[in-house]
Amino acid sequence: ETGVTQSPTHLIKTRGQQVTLRCSSQSGHNTVSWYQQALGQGPQFIFQYYREEENGRGNFPPRFSGLQFPNYSSELNVNALELDDSALYLCASSMSEGSTDTQYFGPGTRLTVL
Amino acid sequence: EDQVTQSPEALRLQEGESSSLNCSYTVSGLRGLFWYRQDPGKGPEFLFTLYSAGEEKEKERLKATLTKKESFLHITAPKPEDSATYLCAVQGSGGYNKLIFGAGTRLAVHP
Numbered sequence: 040e041t042g043v044t045q046s047p048t049h050l051i052k053t054r055g056q057q058v059t060l061r062c063s064s065q066s067g068h069n070t071v072s073w074y075q076q077a078l079g080q081g082p083q084f085i086f087q088y089y090r091e092e093e094n095g096r097g098n099f100p101p102r103f104s105g106l107q108f109p110n111y112s113s114e115l116n117v118n119a120l121e122l123d124d125s126a127l128y129l130c131a132s133s134m135s136e137g138s139t140d141t142q143y144f145g146p147g148t149r150l151t152v153l
Numbered sequence: 154e155d156q157v158t159q160s161p162e163a164l165r166l167q168e169g170e171s172s173s174l175n176c177s178y179t180v181s182g183l184r185g186l187f188w189y190r191q192d193p194g195k196g197p198e199f200l201f202t203l204y205s206a207g208e209e210k211e212k213e214r215l216k217a218t219l220t221k222k223e224s225f226l227h228i229t230a231p232k233p234e235d236s237a238t239y240l241c242a243v244q245g246s247g248g249y250n251k252l253i254f255g256a257g258t259r260l261a262v263h264p
Contacts (some may be wrong), residue, residue, distance in 0.1 A: 043196075045196075046192045070250070072250075072251065072252070073254075074254075079256070080256055081240055081242075081254030081255050081257055082155075082197070082240075082242075082252070083254070084251040084252065084253070087249055087250070087251060094249045095247070095249035095251055097251065103162050127194075129178075129196050129197070131252075133250065133252060140250050141185075141187065141202050142187075142197060142199075142250070142252060143199055144189070144196035144198070144199075145196050145199045146195055146196045147192070147194075147195065147196045
């Protein structure tokens with residue numbers, strides 16, 4: 040069974056640029072969630088995709104957007120990067136069935152904005 | 154508003170010295186409480202899911218318990234390889250399965 044993978048591992052950008060992060064979900068999972076984790080903090084929910092549709096969104100501005108593809112892989116796009124966007128970006132996949140699903144995380148992408 | 158608070162922020166133990174980590178939560182309609190382990194610069198690793206008050210789960214030296222207001226992660230006779238940040242998260246009845254995390258407890262186990 041293949042786990043959740045993310046690319047790239049590290050990324051350095053400058054203010055105002057745009058970035059795309061990628062995630063491949065665990066085999067058999069149909070839901071992908073994205074989280075932002077600042078240093079020393081717990082992960083903060085950005086949004087979730089279920090069967091290619093955005094299923095819920097946290098308190099993040101519209102310049103954070105995403106996609107989910109038919110194979111359930113996903114992208115997170117961030118436009119007009121700001122210094123505060125520097126963080127570890129985590130993707131988690133799950134099999135949404137019933138009222139609760141356990142989310143399994145990838146290794147993350149460390150984004151540095153200069 | 155759903156909220157998770159973990160204590161202590163950091164904990165230093167000697168190898169073999171048992172202790173407990175606390176996770177207090179407020180949530181509208183708890184659907185699940187989750188414990189994860191996170192090593193520096195890595196993604197969280199799933200440990201346990203608890204669904205209702207009174208439930209307990211064990212894995213090696215770790216045991217998680219749940220009440221209506223808090224959860225405890227008990228670590229028995231820890232080893233240096235148990236050093237990590239332990240994260241607690243809840244899923245409420247908000248209509249989709251987002252996780253709300255606490256800030257974590259940084260555990261250091263010294264030989």
